[in-house]
Amino acid sequence: MKQYPQEIEYLKNYLKGINIPEFDQDQKGLINRKLKEIRSKAKDRPWIHNFFELLPFILIASLWYLLIFVLPEYILNKTLLFFILFTLHGFLGYQWVIYGLHEGAGHKLFTNKKSVLHRFLSFLAFHSSRLMMADPVNYRKHHQTHHKYTGTAKDGSQTNFVLKNRIMISLLPGAGILFPNNYRVHKGDDCSLSLLLSAFLGILRFAIEYQALKPYFSPAQIILMLFLLSPWIGLFLDRIRESLEHHLMPQSREYGSRELGTSLIGLIIAGGPWGQPCHLSHHLAPDLNWYQQISLSKYLDKTLTEDQRTFFGFNASIPDLITNQIQKHTMVEN
Secondary structure: OOOOHHHHHHHHHHHOOOOOOOOOHHHHHHHHHHHHHHHHHHHHOHHHHHHHHHHHHHHHHHHHHHHHHHHHHOOOOHHHHHHHHHHHHHHHHHHHHHHHHHHHHHOOOOOOOOOHHHHHHHHHHHHHHHHHOOOHHHHHHHHHHHHHOOOOOOOOOOOOOOOHHHHHHHOOOOEOOOEOOOOOOOOOOOOOHHHHHHHHHHHHHHHHHHHHHOOOOOHHHHHHHHHHHHHHHHHHHHHHHHHHHOOOOOOOOOOOOOOOOOOHHHHHHHOOOOOOOOHHHHHHOOOOOHHHHHHHHHHHHHHOOHHHHHHOOOOOOHHHHHHHHHHHHHHHHO
16 A cells, blocks of 8 residues: 555554553553464364354355345346445445455465365465455565554555545445545555456456346446445455554554454454454454454453553444544644
């Protein structure tokens, strides 16, 4: 993702007057004991752990099949069907990309296992996001710097402060398709063999969907539905998510993100329970899987002080959090 030095300066100036409620030694000890317990359970029950790693792919792929190949036969109102298809397809695609990119590419899902099956699953997990035209090679490169240098100029996907006009452009329908958008992390700006492979597989997926929906819609309607509106749903949610979870947070691996939480609206914005609803938990322990992150998040909610819970987002509803961050952003940039 393109970086602007001005954004880092805005962030640094804002953080000068912020008191970060860091964890004390007792809290760190409690959190480390909880992490040891979570990791131990996964090690003792590997097949259950592996099942939960696969579960998002199984569920999303199954729902996608039902959406494209089954549902159109049962909804006779074409306007309603059009709306349902592009909305749900966009949300399913968003979940597929965020889980495949983040876990499969960013954190090498299944690669710690030795069997041939796990190596095969690791290959599929890494390349899965290509079906939605994302570039896992570019993402892995920048995501490694994100955890090491969170919120700094060395962070390859720095979102602790992003200029308002970049955010607004990224939220418009057609961003990155009809007009340029440099506030995105799922692919880079330069052409590469990896990006071309993603484009090929994405077009192949689109061609399959096109053939399945051809009896119900015109070519123009299918292109509008699946090539413009559906990707917009995913990109819109993804930009809201990253603009909330890191916005105006410290330049710190531990304290540089907040929790969106597992409320319904939190899960929608975060890309489901296997998305990133518990991003503070993820930054504290990047090796934890999605269900383990949720477990740690619930423990943090009981362990942290009231000031810490407020600072890291545990106390805020999503609408209040959005309003608060817009007000702060306006103040900082003006």
